[in-house]
Amino acid sequence: MKFTDEELIVVEKLEILKNEAGSHSPGIFTFRQKLPELEIKIDACFLSNPYATDLFIEYFNKEILETGKIRDLLECYPSQNGVIAEILADFLDINAKNIFIGNGAIEIIQAVIHNFTEKKIMINIPTFSSYYEYVKEGVEVVYNELSKKEDYSLDIANYIAKVKFHRPDTIVLINPNNPNGAYTRVSDVQRILDELWFVKNIIIDESFIHFAYESKNYQLVSMANLVEDNPNLIVIKSMSKDFGVAGIRAGYGIMKKEYVQTLLSNGYLWNSNGLAEYFFRLYARSDFAMRYDILRVRYIIETLEFIKELRQLPYIKVYPSMANFVLIELTNGILASEFVAKLLITYGIYIRICDDKIGLEGQFIRLASRSRSENNYIIESLKSCLEMNSVLDMVNETVV
Numbered sequence: 001m002k003f004t005d006e007e008l009i010v011v012e013k014l015e016i017l018k019n020e021a022g023s024h025s026p027g028i029f030t031f032r033q034k035l036p037e038l039e040i041k042i043d044a045c046f047l048s049n050p051y052a053t054d055l056f057i058e059y060f061n062k063e064i065l066e067t068g069k070i071r072d073l074l075e076c077y078p079s080q081n082g083v084i085a086e087i088l089a090d091f092l093d094i095n096a097k098n099i100f101i102g103n104g105a106i107e108i109i110q111a112v113i114h115n116f117t118e119k120k121i122m123i124n125i126p127t128f129s130s131y132y133e134y135v136k137e138g139v140e141v142v143y144n145e146l147s148k149k150e151d152y153s154l155d156i157a158n159y160i161a162k163v164k165f166h167r168p169d170t171i172v173l174i175n176p177n178n179p180n181g182a183y184t185r186v187s188d189v190q191r192i193l194d195e196l197w198f199v200k201n202i203i204i205d206e207s208f209i210h211f212a213y214e215s216k217n218y219q220l221v222s223m224a225n226l227v228e229d230n231p232n233l234i235v236i237k238s239m240s241k242d243f244g245v246a247g248i249r250a251g252y253g254i255m256k257k258e259y260v261q262t263l264l265s266n267g268y269l270w271n272s273n274g275l276a277e278y279f280f281r282l283y284a285r286s287d288f289a290m291r292y293d294i295l296r297v298r299y300i301i302e303t304l305e306f307i308k309e310l311r312q313l314p315y316i317k318v319y320p321s322m323a324n325f326v327l328i329e330l331t332n333g334i335l336a337s338e339f340v341a342k343l344l345i346t347y348g349i350y351i352r353i354c355d356d357k358i359g360l361e362g363q364f365i366r367l368a369s370r371s372r373s374e375n376n377y378i379i380e381s382l383k384s385c386l387e388m389n390s391v392l393d394m395v396n397e398t399v400v
């Protein structure tokens, strides 16, 4: 790939930013601060539903800003963990004593793994890195490598056999999975629960579940209600992606009562905040839920169209996904890091490089679905970037 001298300076700065951010990508604020010369038009790295953010802002303006209630939110303590759990209980049809509220799902992942994983955890890879990064010293991590040949989907029989062989006390299933979006059906999850009853903790991360469906009318699926009959099941849910509110840090976990009690007795009394509490109250309201569901379905349909168009592009392989993003393999010899830099510099599109994800072999990027007009711009830009650079590379080769 060809870069001008000016571009190369930016590429170098990008590399530094990426290294500083560790296993997560540098956020948009960091970019604006450290690379002011770059104009990011579209953040297709962060995986959120933009229509959901719009809806939240509409309610927030009307009910909090315009009424002056913002003062209460900032000045007062939020409700305690158990009080917010009660707000969710009716809506989710789950006993409040089974609900633990987190300052983002990440806090719940850390709390659960630190408190309840004893000796051995089994994790499918590629995955969301916190699951292996947060294990305590002395805990063994067993990786279940998802097969590239099977598009990194979960082979249930093979998975169950592996768990029976390794006997971990904790297993983790992200559904749909991040970074590839592969979905495991409810019937398969039920089979895992039935056959792996002896595993102490079965964590199912449903942070992208609002984008998944099994019926023609895109009805929401969830395993949260299975916790009652399966005391070893722990369902973790981030609100950041499908509700587009990462900034307020809201997530919850559904788990057996004793676990919630253990966590609460460790602290976590006011670990939420006023904004997150307002969000949770909204989430549990039928007027909000109805409007949210309409735009959830609209976004799913637009994402399906987006994926279909991506599949028409040359030189890439688009992996199957039931989330709001796709894993893409570059098949024409272009390096993912260079491709990402080019898209950012030339088109202002920021996407995730997946060259640091363990379990992925090849040049991978992860691309989020945005609003329809943004998706159109992404498709056009990808198309021209792929075609131009592939042609250039071919010309170079013949010259050499």
Ligand SMILES: *Cc1c(COP(=O)(O)O)cnc(C)c1O
Pocket: 103, 104, 105, 106, 107, 128, 174, 178, 205, 207, 237, 238, 239, 240, 241, 246, 249, 250, 251
């Ligand atoms: C983003 C993400 C989280 C963390 O979400 P927060 O609620 O923002 O902390 C957890 N699990 C998965 C799979 C994620 O992609």
